[in-house]
Amino acid sequence: MAKDFIIMKINAAGCHYRTLNQQIKDAVKKGEKHIELLNVNGQRYIADGVSGDTEIIINGVPGNDLGAFMSGPTIIVNSFAQDSVANTMNDGKIVIKGHAGDVLGYGMRGGKLFVKEDVGYRVGIHMKEYEDKIPLIIAGGRAGDFFGEYMAGGILILLNLNDEKPERATGSYLATGMHGGVIYIRGDIDKDQIGEGVGVVELKEADNTVLNNLIKEFCKDLDIDSKFVFKKPFKKLIPVSKRPYGKLYAY
Amino acid sequence: MKPGILSPYCEKDISACGLTGLISKKGRKIKGDIIIRSISCMDERGNGLGGGFAAYGIYPDYKNHYALHIMYSDKKSLPATEEYLRETVKIEHQEVIPTRRVYTITNPPYFMRYFVNPPEEIHEHLAHESAELREDNYIVNTVMHINSEIPGAFVVSSGKNMGAFKGVGFAYEIADFFKLEDYEGYIWTAHNRFPTNTPGWWGGAHPFTLLDWSIVHNGEISSYGINKRYLEMFGYKCTLLTDTEVVTYMLDLLIRRHKLPLRLACSALASPFWKDIKKMDDEEKKLMTAVRMVYGSALLNGPFAILFAHSKGLVGLSDRVKLRPLVAGEKDDMVYMASEESAITEICPNPDRVYRPDAGEPLIVELENQN
Numbered sequence: 001m002a003k004d005f006i007i008m009k010i011n012a013a014g015c016h017y018r019t020l021n022q023q024i025k026d027a028v029k030k031g032e033k034h035i036e037l038l039n040v041n042g043q044r045y046i047a048d049g050v051s052g053d054t055e056i057i058i059n060g061v062p063g064n065d066l067g068a069f070m071s072g073p074t075i076i077v078n079s080f081a082q083d084s085v086a087n088t089m090n091d092g093k094i095v096i097k098g099h100a101g102d103v104l105g106y107g108m109r110g111g112k113l114f115v116k117e118d119v120g121y122r123v124g125i126h127m128k129e130y131e132d133k134i135p136l137i138i139a140g141g142r143a144g145d146f147f148g149e150y151m152a153g154g155i156l157i158l159l160n161l162n163d164e165k166p167e168r169a170t171g172s173y174l175a176t177g178m179h180g181g182v183i184y185i186r187g188d189i190d191k192d193q194i195g196e197g198v199g200v201v202e203l204k205e206a207d208n209t210v211l212n213n214l215i216k217e218f219c220k221d222l223d224i225d226s227k228f229v230f231k232k233p234f235k236k237l238i239p240v241s242k243r244p245y246g247k248l249y250a251y
Numbered sequence: 252m253k254p255g256i257l258s259p260y261c262e263k264d265i266s267a268c269g270l271t272g273l274i275s276k277k278g279r280k281i282k283g284d285i286i287i288r289s290i291s292c293m294d295e296r297g298n299g300l301g302g303g304f305a306a307y308g309i310y311p312d313y314k315n316h317y318a319l320h321i322m323y324s325d326k327k328s329l330p331a332t333e334e335y336l337r338e339t340v341k342i343e344h345q346e347v348i349p350t351r352r353v354y355t356i357t358n359p360p361y362f363m364r365y366f367v368n369p370p371e372e373i374h375e376h377l378a379h380e381s382a383e384l385r386e387d388n389y390i391v392n393t394v395m396h397i398n399s400e401i402p403g404a405f406v407v408s409s410g411k412n413m414g415a416f417k418g419v420g421f422a423y424e425i426a427d428f429f430k431l432e433d434y435e436g437y438i439w440t441a442h443n444r445f446p447t448n449t450p451g452w453w454g455g456a457h458p459f460t461l462l463d464w465s466i467v468h469n470g471e472i473s474s475y476g477i478n479k480r481y482l483e484m485f486g487y488k489c490t491l492l493t494d495t496e497v498v499t500y501m502l503d504l505l506i507r508r509h510k511l512p513l514r515l516a517c518s519a520l521a522s523p524f525w526k527d528i529k530k531m532d533d534e535e536k537k538l539m540t541a542v543r544m545v546y547g548s549a550l551l552n553g554p555f556a557i558l559f560a561h562s563k564g565l566v567g568l569s570d571r572v573k574l575r576p577l578v579a580g581e582k583d584d585m586v587y588m589a590s591e592e593s594a595i596t597e598i599c600p601n602p603d604r605v606y607r608p609d610a611g612e613p614l615i616v617e618l619e620n621q622n
Contacts, residue, residue, distance in 0.1 A: 017295075042292045042593025061593045063295075080605075082591050083576055101592075101607070102576060120607055121573045145572065145610060171609070172527075192530070 007057075008032045013039035017063065021045055028054050028073075042082075047073055064101075067094045070111070083120070086113045089135070095221045099141065108135040108154065116222045117141040121171070122149060127181060129153025138218045145171030148237075149195070152180040157214065159186045159229060174198070175237050179244055183237040184211055186229065194237070197244035201236050267575070268469035269296030270457075271589035272440035272558040273598070274565040276619050279584070280308060280435035285598050287431060290422040290441035292597040293590060296469075299355075300451030301444025302425040303417025305408070305458040305465035305560055306436035314412040316343050316366035317390050317462075321397070321406055322453060323361040328403030335401065339393055340367040348416075353428045356420050360453050362407075362429075364414070387462055387507065391486075394461065398490040405454045405491070410463030413562065417442075417456035425456070437618070438560045442467035449493045459491065459499040462507070463562040468495040469590055470575045473553030481548035495557075501549050502559060513566060517613035519546035521571045558588055564617035573610035580605045586616045 008027055012020050020043050027035055033054055040046070040060030047056055049069040058066075058077045067075050068087035080098030086105045093112040102120035105113050110133035118141030125146060127135050135154035140161045147170040148156045160169035166187045175183055176195025184207070189200065203211070211234065219226035271289045275281055286304065310318050319336075323329050336342060348362035369389040377385050377392075394406045408415035413436075416429040422443045426432070442457035449455060458465040472478065472494035479489045479497055485508070487500040498520070505516040519542050523531075528539045543550075554574030559566050567588040569577045580587045580595040580602035587595040587602070595602060608614045 041597055042591060044295060061596050063591065063593055080592065082593065099605075099607075101578075102573065118607075121610065144607075192526075 005034055007034040007036050009036045009038060011038050012041075012043055012060065015043065017043040017045055021048065024056065025050060028052055047075055067092070070094075080117070081115075085115075086111070086137075089113070091133075097222060100139075102144065105135065105137045108137070109133055110135050112217075113137045114218050114221055115139045115141075116224070118143070120144045122146040124151060124154070124156045125149040127151050127154040127156070129181060136214060138214065140218075140222065140224065142168070143170045146173045146176065147171065148175040148178055148181070148183050149173060150177040150179075151175060151183070151239075154181045155210075155214070156181070156183045157186075157211070157218075158184070159215075161186075161224070161229065163187070163232075168193070175239075177244055178237070178239040179242050180239060184234045185237065186232050186234050189235050189237075197239060197241050198237050199240040201238060203234055203236050207234075207236060267296055267590075268445050268457075269293030269443040269590045269594070270441065270467040270469050270556065270558055271587070271594045272438070272467070272560065272565055272567070273585060273587045274438045274560075274616050274618075276584040276586065276616065278308070278437045278618055278620060280437055281439060283426065283431035283434045283436070283439070286439040286441050287423055287426045289587075289589065289594045289598045290426075290443055292594045293443055294421055294423070296445060296590060297421055297443030298445045299421050299424075300419055300446050301417070301442070301456035302420050302422030303415060303442050303444075303456045303458050303467070304422070304426065304429075304431055305413065305415045305438075305440045305460065305467070306431070306434050307410075307413040307438040307463070307560060307562055308436045309414055309434045310366070310412050313344060313366040316368055317409055317411055318414055319365045319367055319394075319406055320348065320408045320414050320416075321363050321365065321404055323363070324403040324405075324453070326361055328401055329361070329363070332397060332401050332404040335397065336365060336367065336393075339370075339396075340365075340390075341370055342367050349430050349433075350428050351430055353420070353424050355424055356418070356428055359418060359428065384508065391461060391503070395486070395488045399488045407454075408458075408460040408465065410460065410465070411562065413463050413465070415458050415460045415465055417458065418453045419451055419456065438565055440465060440467050440558050440560050440565070446493075447471060452492070454491050455493040457495060458560075459493070459495045461499050461503050464499050464502050464507075464559060465561075466495055466499045466502070466557055466559045468498060468555055468557045470555035470557075470570065471553050472497060472551050472555060474551055477548050478551065498551065498555075498557060498559070501551075505546070505549060513564075513615055514613060515542060517566070517568050517611075517615075518542050519549045520551045521568055521611035521613075522546075522550055523611065524571065556590065563621055564615065566616070567608065567614040569608065569610055569612075571611040577614075578605065578607050579614055584619075588614060 036057040042063040044063035051071045071090040072092045075094045077096040081100040083101035099117035104123045107126040119139040121144035138157040175198045345365045457467040475494040556569040556575035556577040
């Protein structure tokens, strides 16, 4: 497909993260709308705190804290990512075409994070929402322990599309301490994995509408057949209390 | 040598330790500059207060001798140490460990290596021990004696056909200092240190070693006190002021002396939770219950990811709730383990397989030829 815009290319080979990030910030400031990073390997903090609507394509392996505090841009990672992607992210979108590491979307406040394959431990912990700022994480593979721990808002969706270890799509301590937001998991959940204070409920019509739209977007971005995704029913997890530990400290 | 990627902005920053390791399962020799590139990719995880390497297969000419790498904080401790060594062991060969001046490393200690074996007549007080353990135990006692009794002298490593190289600096500076590009090994591990609650000194850098065990560690061992007291009952002396030291001695105790299989020793260090033991089948339940009862004092509490190497393999292990990162990659006969995937892709751009072990799940890689 021919593109009718100019892509600014930045070669990151052997480049320190501060030099690289300064180049990105300068380019965004100048009004570049399309930036492609080449030969990235391990540089941290890419596009951290960057605002606006620039699209950043990453070739190679971005380092930890990709898109932290980011507020608006779209990042597309053509391979995979490491730990702490979308840390306290405010707005924008990150699409990762492979797997990603631990502590994704920590304290995320808005925007979207799509990961095609597995995600690590502590994904979506401390996610929160306020009015129309509702953060979203969708992962196509499995997740490790503490998925959605202390979740206070937002939407977490886990698909386990390969149906690998279907009874352990997530690890232990699933949503422990959850007191806001919602988690949808495709397939079954082992009750023993679920943390205290979390309820498993049936999906309602409104859930299906939301899920449908979000998953269609995910599938479109990552080139997945959305019909296949819906071949298995989802479970919905919600907090049963807004203050699960309220009684622990105040009698 | 090409400095690490950090060099233009060498200053303190929020960080954590970084580790990386590689093994050729066929026992092929890998040049030092490969591991140097890998660890230098994670300079941000250290702060220049500790870097180090362990290498296996580097002394083929003396492969049947224990290679003692000894660090002398001043040359005054050298005569006393050498006198003790001459009395205690047979020294086949001794030499200065080659180093070069590195601009950023000031006042380095002095390093010697001695290729030694225990005397034919092994000391009487070890006669009750099995012949198989006697030589190793004799060397362990020698190491413990030097570390605890001779001021200013520390044994950095004591295994056969292996060595540890470590000090205060970034890993790439330490590699430069010890001319590691001149060495070839079939297993390498490396560490970038960010000391948190123990001093950054030359002996406190990783790896920590004993005989052919070497450990690099990211995290902190909160159970250090319990582990240390337990080890002291078996004659180990913790003298290096850093928590990681206990992991090395614990593995020596569990695997070499108590003959636990590797996997079971890992289960003692990062034991399964009781809630998970409850769900195991009867045999496994009985085994894990026994491990937790017998080796309660070997349990490592607190966040950790470790790589431990020995002459026949490399093992990666993280704590039971995975508070520190660990990833692995494979390509042909090579296996790589590191804190970050970029440290693997730096030296192996297209691994056949990349995987992230679960919390407490040991990644055990062994040489194809175990002899």
